[in-house]
Amino acid sequence: MKDSFNNIINSETPVLVDFHADWCGPCKMLAPILKQVKDEMGNALKIVKIDVDKNQSLASTYQVRGVPTMILFKNGKQVWRQSGVLQKNDILQVVQQHI
Numbered sequence: 001m002k003d004s005f006n007n008i009i010n011s012e013t014p015v016l017v018d019f020h021a022d023w024c025g026p027c028k029m030l031a032p033i034l035k036q037v038k039d040e041m042g043n044a045l046k047i048v049k050i051d052v053d054k055n056q057s058l059a060s061t062y063q064v065r066g067v068p069t070m071i072l073f074k075n076g077k078q079v080w081r082q083s084g085v086l087q088k089n090d091i092l093q094v095v096q097q098h099i
Contacts, residue, residue: 005058008048009073014098015046016091019062019069021053026085027068036088037095045095074098 009015018034020027038047052059052067062071062078072080072094079098 005048005050006076008046010076011046011073012075013044013046014079014095015048015073016095017071017073018047018049019052019059019064019067019071020049021051021067024067030068030070030085033085033088033091037091040088040092041095044099072098 009017016034016037018027018030020030034047034049038045050058052064062069066083068085069081069083070086070091071078080094082094
């Protein structure tokens, strides 16, 4: 998983990674917001969902201690990070700064 994850985030296109868990209520609230963000951004943004229970080593590598945690990568570098639920416009504003 780690190799393919590194291939995904090493992209000129910004990649928003949503670290989540199935049992997490706020994660369920964030899912439709991220779909709206993807619908609006189209191919200008990739969104990847990572289940922290199934990918504990990846969550540990990026020091994800709470869910949901979103991390924005560009060219393999972490350019932004936020825990908790954000509204669509807040996420769009952050992503557009890194395009």
